[in-house]
Amino acid sequence: GENVEQHPSTLSVQEGDSAVIKCTYSDSASNYFPWYKQELGKGPQLIIDIRSNVGEKKDQRIAVTLNKTAKHFSLHITETQPEDSAVYFCAASYSGNTPLVFGKGTRLSVIA
Amino acid sequence: DARVTQTPRHKVTEMGQEVTMRCQPILGHNTVFWYRQTMMQGLELLAYFRNRAPLDDSGMPKDRFSAEMPDATLATLKIQPSEPRDSAVYFCASAAGGYGYTFGSGTRLTVV
Numbered sequence: 693g694e695n696v697e698q699h700p701s702t703l704s705v706q707e708g709d710s711a712v713i714k715c716t717y718s719d720s721a722s723n724y725f726p727w728y729k730q731e732l733g734k735g736p737q738l739i740i741d742i743r744s745n746v747g748e749k750k751d752q753r754i755a756v757t758l759n760k761t762a763k764h765f766s767l768h769i770t771e772t773q774p775e776d777s778a779v780y781f782c783a784a785s786y787s788g789n790t791p792l793v794f795g796k797g798t799r800l801s802v803i804a
Numbered sequence: 805d806a807r808v809t810q811t812p813r814h815k816v817t818e819m820g821q822e823v824t825m826r827c828q829p830i831l832g833h834n835t836v837f838w839y840r841q842t843m844m845q846g847l848e849l850l851a852y853f854r855n856r857a858p859l860d861d862s863g864m865p866k867d868r869f870s871a872e873m874p875d876a877t878l879a880t881l882k883i884q885p886s887e888p889r890d891s892a893v894y895f896c897a898s899a900a901g902g903y904g905y906t907f908g909s910g911t912r913l914t915v916v
């Protein structure tokens with residue numbers, strides 16, 4: 693089955709700097725890669741996703757890149773703000789027909 | 805915004821007791837997932853349903869866990885008997901097909 697590895701487990705950045713979180717997956721058939729943000733006491737919330745027919749997707753300060761050959765994808769957050777502090781999860785599935793398999797999460801702290 | 809509703813939010817119970825967690829998926833979503841979140845294992849899939857039919861419950865300890873969807877507006881997860889190692893946050897998520905999961909706020913279970 694699919695296995696998703698996520699790095700780093702914790703990340704601290706200064707406000708205004710960029711943050712990058714990386715994930716690798718094992719199943720070459722996977723083609724859907726969402727990212728979720730989880731704030732304290734809440735459920736994970738979808739922030740951006742990418743499908744394997746594109747290599748990059750951007751939404752304001754957030755971007756995701758995908759390298760299918762290397763089987764890795766990354767989340768990029770620019771101009772970080774204190775409200776970006778949360779736990780971020782990457783995930784992977786095949787065409788949405790198999791359940792998402794999640795990485796272990798990255799705790800991002802943005803220091804004002 | 806449409807949301808997934810989970811009850812109860814918190815549950816403290818004694819070892820050996822039955823626990824029932826409930827989930828109301830978003831109206832129109834045909835796929836419902838149960839995930840368990842722990843510090844050590846992260847987000848693990850327990851079971852999921854599509855159009856109310858169970859598709860996979862291989863992530864659940866069969867002898868004590870059961871998941872059902874008595875109708876399209878209700879999914880339940882039961883643990884009987886509960887054990888201390890079941891202490892975790894249990895999330896329900898729903899989706900239209902396999903994309904764009906919406907998670908509930910979770911049930912924090914403590915078994916003493």
